[in-house]
Structures are given as structure tokens and as C-alpha cells.
Amino acid sequence: MQGRNADDDWWRHAVVYQVYPRSFADADGDGVGDVAGIRSKLPHLAALGVDAIWISPWYPSPMKDAGYDVSDYRDIEPVFGTLAEADALIAEAHEAGIKVIIDIVPNHTSDQHVLFQRALAAGPGSPERDLFIFRDGRGAGGELPPNDWQSTFGGPAWTRVADGQWYLHLFTPEQPDVNWRSPAIRAEFETSLRFWFDRGIDGFRIDVAHGLEKDWALPDLNGLEFPLEDDAEHDHPHWDQPRVHDIFREWRTVADEYSPSRAFCGEIWVGRAHRLVAYLRPDELHTAFNFDFLTAPWLPGDLRAVIDRTIDSHASVGAPPTWVLGNHDVARPVSRYAREQQGLVKMARNLVHFEGRPADFELGLRRARAAALLMLALPGGAYVYQGEELGLPEAEHIPVEALQDPVWVQSNGTDKGRDGCRVPLPWTASGTSYGFSPAGGAAPWLPQPDDWAPLAADAQDGVEGSTLELYRAALGLRRELAAFGDGDFAWLDAPDGVLAFTRPGRAGEPGVRSWTNFGPDAVALPEGEVLLASGPLAGVMLPPDTTAWLRA
Numbered sequence: 001m002q003g004r005n006a007d008d009d010w011w012r013h014a015v016v017y018q019v020y021p022r023s024f025a026d027a028d029g030d031g032v033g034d035v036a037g038i039r040s041k042l043p044h045l046a047a048l049g050v051d052a053i054w055i056s057p058w059y060p061s062p063m064k065d066a067g068y069d070v071s072d073y074r075d076i077e078p079v080f081g082t083l084a085e086a087d088a089l090i091a092e093a094h095e096a097g098i099k100v101i102i103d104i105v106p107n108h109t110s111d112q113h114v115l116f117q118r119a120l121a122a123g124p125g126s127p128e129r130d131l132f133i134f135r136d137g138r139g140a141g142g143e144l145p146p147n148d149w150q151s152t153f154g155g156p157a158w159t160r161v162a163d164g165q166w167y168l169h170l171f172t173p174e175q176p177d178v179n180w181r182s183p184a185i186r187a188e189f190e191t192s193l194r195f196w197f198d199r200g201i202d203g204f205r206i207d208v209a210h211g212l213e214k215d216w217a218l219p220d221l222n223g224l225e226f227p228l229e230d231d232a233e234h235d236h237p238h239w240d241q242p243r244v245h246d247i248f249r250e251w252r253t254v255a256d257e258y259s260p261s262r263a264f265c266g267e268i269w270v271g272r273a274h275r276l277v278a279y280l281r282p283d284e285l286h287t288a289f290n291f292d293f294l295t296a297p298w299l300p301g302d303l304r305a306v307i308d309r310t311i312d313s314h315a316s317v318g319a320p321p322t323w324v325l326g327n328h329d330v331a332r333p334v335s336r337y338a339r340e341q342q343g344l345v346k347m348a349r350n351l352v353h354f355e356g357r358p359a360d361f362e363l364g365l366r367r368a369r370a371a372a373l374l375m376l377a378l379p380g381g382a383y384v385y386q387g388e389e390l391g392l393p394e395a396e397h398i399p400v401e402a403l404q405d406p407v408w409v410q411s412n413g414t415d416k417g418r419d420g421c422r423v424p425l426p427w428t429a430s431g432t433s434y435g436f437s438p439a440g441g442a443a444p445w446l447p448q449p450d451d452w453a454p455l456a457a458d459a460q461d462g463v464e465g466s467t468l469e470l471y472r473a474a475l476g477l478r479r480e481l482a483a484f485g486d487g488d489f490a491w492l493d494a495p496d497g498v499l500a501f502t503r504p505g506r507a508g509e510p511g512v513r514s515w516t517n518f519g520p521d522a523v524a525l526p527e528g529e530v531l532l533a534s535g536p537l538a539g540v541m542l543p544p545d546t547t548a549w550l551r552a
């Protein structure tokens, strides 16, 4: 184990790199990424300097939602590899000083999961059906869904089965929601947690953690929007239900049985800081993604407010703040920041939210690089989504017939969905699918843009000023200097349009200052050694949309 990553509290300051296995690296040439591909790229990840990887679902799955429809939580999808390969990956990652977090999907299973298949076969009123959320319909013949809930991807959240009952699915019809009031479901998931903890994984990312509990009266929404207003006193019937916390208290006791304790990171879209940190109380989850930061526009006032709110709210429960700019569900930061940032809807994250706003991709990349240094200097942990270290933009022109995301179909072709951030990575400027697959391999499962050669990892390797070298240098400094990661933070006085803060030194080392210029003109940097900058400096001047780190 290397450096600070060896301590038990590694999750308080870790940089976690998200591997989306379908699109990371394809070793066997079928056009889909695999576990062997991840193993082959561990040297890339070690050289990048990440502390941990989070692997999106790698379980057997009919892939109706790219693996978030799990048909067996205790095996590996054959397209991705085998359990033996997963074991080897975990061991090799640990050898390289990299922790391994995997995804668990507890809100729903695949409709092909044996438990759902049994529930279908067993019929209404059976104990098997009680593991999911089956109800009779409304209307004289039960021909109407039990209530007006909608799937997150569009369309009704209920599907009717042959015997006339309906089952709930907050996502696709192939992802039936499970019943967390059922002791059998609780036991089932606890067994899966232990299965992977026993294999040596260091933690879980929890899919839709805020969705597991429902209001069992199943009331209509009657147009109730989510996220709720900050001061709302009522709850939403299927998101962020208060009883969900009991589940995570149980999970925490399981994680704490291991030494060192395993760590959880919740995917929790609640849009209200006080509700988010309720999941991070000392006996619940360790960390959660900070989607307020991800969705904040590139504007100093908005970002400053989010940073303050994050630090204050997390401190109130003793949890480390975390920071994130992208993942497999949102448009890549280069493409979001390439567009006008004023007047966006709250939590704008997909390109539908930016429609009609022309893009300047050079500007987007400059801002994404500045955002990366800003984020990596903030206190706590950070997430990097695969391809951010290459400065990849969203692939915006995937032909509709090649789209795979169920969002396209469920939105009746009004939203192209999330495929644009899931395109296979370019590893080499030349070769089959930019080196994603071996020479002569099948076409990648999503088409890659034809102008990505300059963004390929090998085209940036060793090139001064490339985005890859910027990330390597930043993560290297994070490991070297005790001021980074969890710890103190204070804003500094700075000219208008500049966000400047200090991370005080520790262990006899000097601290670090971070300056980001959001304004239209260059500003003079204070005196001090510049450790790293997200773009070229003009002497002592910090250009627009640039971050510089200075020794304090």
C-alpha cells in the first residue's frame, strides 16, 4: 500500500476513479469492455495516481439498463469475464495500492432475477410476490395502474402482468423495485454485501440509495416535483423516505464487522444539503456524491455557495465533503461548460438542459481543466469519471439507431439519454477503435467520434500541457502534500470573479493556495511558487477560466 492510501480512513481523502466496464477497455475484442481490459490498464491508473476505483455494475445482466438491471449479485457478467478474473483484479489493484469499490443496486433487480421470476410464477398474495411491489390496479377491472407514479426514464412506473396485477418499477419495466420491508430482501442483500466484502473489496457505491423505502399508502403524486423545496415539511412518497435510514444503519454494522471497516458511497439525488448529510451520520454511510457541485454552473457565486454549503453541512455530521464533476449519467463537463452558464434550470446535467445554447469546446475544455484543479484542492475526497483525465467531450452525434440507453425509447425520442458520456475510451490515436479493442476487434458497442485521435491516451502521454499530464501532476501533488485531502479550508481575499482559498500546511509542510479566475480578464497572482496551473500563465497573470495552485 502506498502513502496515505494505506490508512483506515482512506475514504476521507481518496480520489476515486470511476470505471464504466462496458467502455473502459476491451481485451477479448468483442467490442465491449471487460475485466481483463481493466486489469490491463491498472498501470495507467497507478501512473495517474488514483487512490481507488469504483467499478459500475459488472454482474450478470440482460443489459436493459447497461448493467443496472442485475440478475445475479454474486457473479460476473460473462461478457465481462469470470469471478476468478474479478478476484485477480482485486488482488492486482491492491498490489498497486488501489482500493476497489463496486456498485450495488438495491432498489431494483432485473426482471430476469430468479426472485422476480419466482414472484411472477407464484401469483397474487404469495410470499414470493411480497419481495417486490405488486398491487391490484384501479378501475372496475383493475385496468388502471395503482397510482400516478412515473418512471424516471419516462412513462408509467407500473407494468401489468398476465394475472392482472401490476408491479412497480421506478426505472425500466425490466427493473422491478424490491420491497425493503421484507426481511427476506434485507437478508438477501446482506448476503451479497458479505459475499464481496469477503472477496476483499473495500466498499460499495450504492445505486439510488434514496429510493429504497416507499410510502406504503402509495399515494398519488398529483404533480409533486422532486427535489422538494429546501423548507418543505412534507416527504415525497418514493424518494428520500425517512425510514430508508434504518437500512443503512443495518448495512453500516455489516461494514464495521470488517477490519478495516469497508466504506459506502451513496448515490443520493436529494438536492437539499440537510437531507443529504442525514445519510452521512456516523452510524450510516461514509460518503455520498455531491451532485450540487456537479450541477452548479461555472459561475463563481454559485460555486462558492455550493462549496460553503457542502463544507458546513458535512461538518455538522463529521463526514468528509466529496466533489464530483461527471459520471455515466450526466453530460461530460467539457460539453456542459462549453455553453452559456447563466439561467440554467436547477440541477442541469444533461444536454437537454442546455438545448439552444451554442457550444465553444475550447472554452469548455479550459473550464473543465480549471474545475478539475479547483475540485482536487477542496477538502475531502473526489471522484474522476473515466475519460475526464483525457478531456473527453460528450459524443453528441451518435446516430439515433445506434443509441442504447433506454431513456431514448422511454422518452419517446425526446431525450437522447446518456450514451454520449458512455462511449468507449480512446487509448491509442491509431488502431481499431482507438485501441479500445485489440487489432481486428469488433466495432465498439457505441460508435466513437471520428475526431478523437488527438485525445487518445497515447497522444497525450508525456506531452507537456496535455490534460492527461495535468491530472497526473495534480494527483501526484495531492499524494505528496499533506495540505490536500481532508482538513482545514479558508477563503482568501481575491479580486472580483476569482475564487481563492487556502489549505493550511500540516506536519511542518507549507500549505497550498488555489486561485481560479472566472472573469473575462487576466488577474495578477499573489507572490509565491506556482505548483501547477490548468493552462498557460502569462507571467504572473492568471488568464480567464484557469486555476493555479501556489505554495502558501
Ligand code: NOJ
Pocket: 065, 068, 069, 105, 171, 207, 208, 267, 328, 329
Ligand atoms: C443510477 C445509475 O447511475 C443509472 O445509470 C441507472 O440507470 C439508475 N440508477 C437505475 O439503476
